Amino acid sequence: MPKRSYFEEITEMYTTWETITSESTMMTKHLSAEVLKGTAYCIGSGGSLVLAKLWEYLHEELGLGFAKILTPYEFNNVHKESDLVVLFSASGKNHDILQVFKTAIQRGSRVLVFTIAPESALIRLVESNAEKAYAVYPTKKISKDGFLAVTSTIATLRLISHFLNNIFGEEYPNFSPVQLAIDHHLNNLINWDFSTNYSTLQIITSDYGVPAGVDLETRLAESGVASGFLTDPRNFGHGRFIWLDKHPKETKVVLINTLRSQHFMGRLEKSLPKYIDCYRIDSPYDGLLGAIYCITRSILLFGELAQKRGLDPGKPDVPDWGRKVHSLRLGQRDLHTSEVPKSNYFDKYPALTMQFSGIVMDLDGTLIDTKERFGSVKKEIGEEINRLLRLGLRFGFSTGRGDSALDLLKEHIANEFWNDILIGLYNGTLLMKMSENFKHLPETVWPTRSILDSLLRPICNELKATISSHSTQITIRDLASLQQEYIQNVIIAHLGQRAQFIKIQTTGHSLDILPHWSTKLTVVEAIADGVNENILCVGDQGQIAGNDEELLKWKPSVSVGKNRPVSNACLWLGHNKNLQESNGTLALLKAIEAKDNLFVINSTKLSTVVHNKE
Template identity: 25%
Template sequence: MGKPFSNELEQLGGTYEWALSVDISQPVIELKNHYSNLLLVVGSGGSYSAAEFQATLHRLFFSSIAMAVTPVEMISALPRDGSASVWVLSASGNNIDIRRAFQHAALSEPKSVCALVGREQSKLKQINERYHYTNVYEYPLPAGKDGFLASNSLLGFATLLLRIYASASNTNQRIPGSLGRLISDSLVDHESLDSVELILGEVCKTKVVHVVYSERYKSIAVDIESKFVEAGLGSVHLADMRNFAHGRHHWFDKNPENSAILFLTSEHDRDLAQRTLDLLPGTLAKQLLVLRDLNGLELVAGILLSLYMTHWRGVHFGIDPGRPGVPEYGSKIYRLSANAGFAVSVNKERAACQRKMKTSLGQIDSSVWTGYYRQFLRKLKKQAYRGLVLDYDGTLVDGRHRGEPPGEDICRELNRLLAGGMTIGFATGRGKSIRKELRSPGVIEERYWDSVVIGYYNGSEIGYLSDEDCPDQSAEPQSCFDGVESRINQVLGTGSQELRITPRKFQLTVETKVPIPEVLLWDTVCSVIESHYSNDLAVVRSSHSVDILPRDISKNAVVEKLAEKIGVDSGILTIGDRGRWPGNDSALLSTEYSLSVDEVSALPGSCWNLCPAGVRGPQGTLHYLQKIECGDGVAYLR
């Protein structure tokens, strides 16, 4: 089992060069959209080191909370309100624990679920096809499958992740083009791995090694522990610089023989590390390695160092880390199958109630929500509908494909309903771009353009799809917006290079050009509006922007337009994705017959998400549309 570890080390240079050259644009976009969320990075075995590495980068580049977890730990780590992103790291994408973790995460519906995989056509990719909101990024490693330990996959992932985080944070990260330069740039007092090997000779020969690390270097220490233990090369104890002082040092008093200590420290912590080492008995094998602060680059060098330390130790003990020889019972343990609490399916009633429970204060008994659910479902199915109003971005079009028209399946359903006599309206924060997309070939058939209603700029301007003059692009913003843009820039302390504020007659759209947490942009805009314009203006939030509107404007204007067209007492169904305040669909989905394909409100009588677990956005909209039976202008939900 496995392959010679020395052969794997020879391939590291090629893996590093490959990782510096491949396209990373898609994971960068996803990270930019969700970096301010709590991040859980899932890994098992060697991939756990990569998970710890990514969690460190996340804290370093974005100052956001991030933690590495095993697949089983992820189950209890996911927050109840869904306010997290999950990244799963796996060289093969095939091991059972990682697959179960990915599916469990998708069914739990956090903000984002992504996987980084080192091969194509993995089983994770197959699971990903079921849940359209999840992402699997496949990067087939040039060195192929690792041996017994994670080697080329780990260095490749580390290099890719550093590039992804530097790009997503707009950091000008210098990354050397060779491994030799990586080591010489990152290590203080060492120009090559050869000189490191010389000073670590005694440390690599002792049976028990304590690795004490500066806060940022935990991922390096974790990888040393993982490799030494998994290959049977000895026992490793881990502690950070100060936790070591809380009793960990006592080990050496009771076990002075065959124990060593290695400090992995930053230049900032060097003095503390040296003073700590000086206080330990002189008979111990002890060594200090100092890494330069290179904004995460030194962590990649640390992974390389861990690989070579494993090799040196293997040579000393006569064990090849790439094929150490796995006992029969070890293979049987690996193949044991146990659910361990992973979700494999969630019935629709439970999924719908769990979404509502995420929004409620306190622990409302689930049976209460079950009662509300059944009551709402009966009402929804009993009603006859003559009109349908849909949000656009996030509901008909995936945010990852903004600028493209709705998918073919959704267009087919919309035209089917129009052919059955149903009146359809679209409520959007956008302007004329939606008209262009809905008129694209294969979207809304031209014969229906005169009857399809569009509410532009959150319902502030309403026209038909056939109208060329709506919205009015030439009109100046109303006087209620005077001074808003300058005040927002003043509070944020930014200029036009970071914010894009687009003025319209009845709306100001605020977007960022650089990563700023969604909540920060929202809080800043709200503070300006509430302090100076609270009587006149309101603020709503979408997945990509914050919109400032006159207080009497909402997407419900489209519902009112349809009611005027087809009859006040006619049933009108509304569908959107941001139903929870301050989402820009909160008013639209407060109507009696309203469905969400993502966020829901706490109201028991409206804004339910009835999609199957793990189904979100346009995939959820398609699910709803396919449930509508329509004929002679009347429709029912089945």
């Protein structure tokens, strides 16, 4: 174990922060915001868990998707896959983190790594899995960590700030939040008697102050300086104050908050009895800067507490049994990976266990590749659709397109079936038979459309984006991901309460704004003859806010998209790049067979195709 003084390490925090410049922040390859989108597991071990908690907040606030913090052990016992796994490891050689990396790649997730060790085993894993993995690390050498990882924490915070600036153009002030936190701490030293061995800290945190609370609780536990309870202000109010009431002399309170919760935390502080020792870390910033400020203050506060105890937490007396516990490794029988015999690979999916009488399919990214959306459906796909129609399978199509979908389908589907096929245009808001004339259909009234049209046209002109407006859908194309987020924020701010009357969905190539009642499931409802009949749904955009999200939550369903569907019950063929979009659709259609007056997917036939493509 390192034997570096904690007090020496904290004197170098500002130097560490300044050492890592934007020029010395390296990424293994160029990253875009698209790579980061989707559900994310944020994983760290020990002190790195603080950084994982911070990323959880950042991921959701940046609109990238749902995020959850996990330890490596928790990740091993979670069976719901995520689009992205974000790993934090100072040394890059933590065995648990290396195992998480391998399991995440095996499950089909993208992996983003933050480390300060550019020549580590973790970086080598990233380089050997370059298609799915990315790493961020410093090119300049950083001082070694002590036992409680001060240097690597500050260094990684700096890496994160440069990384976000690179990806999202986030601008941060020239001053250092670390230096400001140091100055504020020196002006707010604690005056507690902390020499007794029985003191407990009740740590109450809010918003971006939470990672600092995790940091302080971790340092207390890993040093033996004191015990700590971590909670938020309202959970504290639901009974956790009883401990404080019963043990007021030996318990100290630490409040940690950033700017947005400053007022509420101030009210909480005033509500505490005057005889309670209370210390407040009140950041003048929000977001990432606020988190960095609070974490720096928690590192310094812990150092002060340790000093009052006469302990140097950088030089602990580690017991032999503790070393043995630290060196325990998960064996193969302990690892709950997604390794299963190939013959049983699909057994859990409703699409392969349920019979169905009909099928509803998306068009772009499903029947036709996104990059070829102005082209035609593959001849083989048309042949398979006609084969299944002749066997009696009912077909429906649900798409964000308008009348162009009719021309695309009529080119490949025999006209004898047109009167039996239902199409939901504009994401299911306009339902018609394939044989009907689009121009003769009555126009649906959507009151909010005119408001949105007036709002968005000048914005799209300024952004040089293409906007098209129909009776029940406004579609905007040629937008970068940040521009999509900007437009969504403008719409919500402008509409106020009326935002409840719309849906905003993303496709592989556009942003669609729709009435709140729009759903691709309209077609599913229309082609199902009875309540007990199953309809197979097939699409590609099943991620959060994807325009097939509802369709692919249906059971049974199959996704041929690049993005992991929200529903774990959806059979995801698109995790294999050779079975994405029209290739996956063709393989699926070929595997559908008639059985007992209904239809099934021949799992053996489909499994063979999948494993041959891997």
